[in-house]
Amino acid sequence: MAERTTVPRVVTAILDKLASEDDALMAESLVGLHGSIAAHAMRPARHGGSELGADEFVSQICELASLDGSLGWLAAMFHAAAHHIATLPEAVVHAVWGSDPEAVATTAHRGSGAVGPDQRLAGRWESVIGAGYADWLVLPTENARRVLVPRAAARLEPRREGSAVAGVCDVTIAGYVVDDSHAFAGDQRAAAIAMAGAAAAVTGSAEGVWRHHVEQMRARLATSYSGGELANAAPAQVARAASDIDATRLQIIDALRRPDAEAADARAYWQAVARARAAADHILGNSRHALELTDPVTRLWRDVHTGCRLAAALLDEAVGA
Numbered sequence: 001m002a003e004r005t006t007v008p009r010v011v012t013a014i015l016d017k018l019a020s021e022d023d024a025l026m027a028e029s030l031v032g033l034h035g036s037i038a039a040h041a042m043r044p045a046r047h048g049g050s051e052l053g054a055d056e057f058v059s060q061i062c063e064l065a066s067l068d069g070s071l072g073w074l075a076a077m078f079h080a081a082a083h084h085i086a087t088l089p090e091a092v093v094h095a096v097w098g099s100d101p102e103a104v105a106t107t108a109h110r111g112s113g114a115v116g117p118d119q120r121l122a123g124r125w126e127s128v129i130g131a132g133y134a135d136w137l138v139l140p141t142e143n144a145r146r147v148l149v150p151r152a153a154a155r156l157e158p159r160r161e162g163s164a165v166a167g168v169c170d171v172t173i174a175g176y177v178v179d180d181s182h183a184f185a186g187d188q189r190a191a192a193i194a195m196a197g198a199a200a201a202v203t204g205s206a207e208g209v210w211r212h213h214v215e216q217m218r219a220r221l222a223t224s225y226s227g228g229e230l231a232n233a234a235p236a237q238v239a240r241a242a243s244d245i246d247a248t249r250l251q252i253i254d255a256l257r258r259p260d261a262e263a264a265d266a267r268a269y270w271q272a273v274a275r276a277r278a279a280a281d282h283i284l285g286n287s288r289h290a291l292e293l294t295d296p297v298t299r300l301w302r303d304v305h306t307g308c309r310l311a312a313a314l315l316d317e318a319v320g321a
Contacts, residue, residue, distance in 0.1 A: 065204025069303030076197020132167030
């Protein structure tokens, strides 16, 4: 089995790659982000982590996703899994973080498994975000329950399409004996965090599209003898997209602030994802970027659409749960 790549190293590698790009906007945004999704930053405060309020959580995910969609998705799923684990008995929590404070877990949302009478777990879960980097996996089973299993108990098959950097894998388990203390009912707050994080990751990528588009507009204007090429509808389009993205971020924060049962209602997050995608599409459809693969606007627009597919799977599961 492949050796695990620690999350801080993965995050640092992604950030270093982004920092190497000749992009002043990117360099400014990267300041202070190293380690922002290190394992300790995702745990609840009562377990030695940094408890983030709704505003901080959504803002952090958006900021990370505005640089690279994978960063936002990793942070969102690691936060959600940490909140699931925090509901378990202290002995289980200690087993996860006691000997390795930097251990991270991720959570699955597509697929299912079953624990038989002999306490053996068998099942398959598709497109588990961050599974390639996680030490522990939170996996849904029948009867709306979940189990916590170590990475070593799973067979991971990396998914090549979509957000490959985000460690997306199909997870298969056959015959793993589950301790009773590692099986639990789903936590509504953790479910809300996962949904809000998914919506924030899409929104952050859309915000990255907007930022780079504006930066490129300014650069063209600075080198143009006249502003004629930008004087028509461009400012209004940019302002409209910015307004939509800001409204989307506020919608996610408002939904996550609600009591747990209401915060776990997927409808508000569906609306946020749709609005963020529309804003990104509007920018690309009224610009010169034309799907140039080397253009950061195009790269982040693709992150938006990949994120929409991941969010759809997660939110569909939440609606069906």
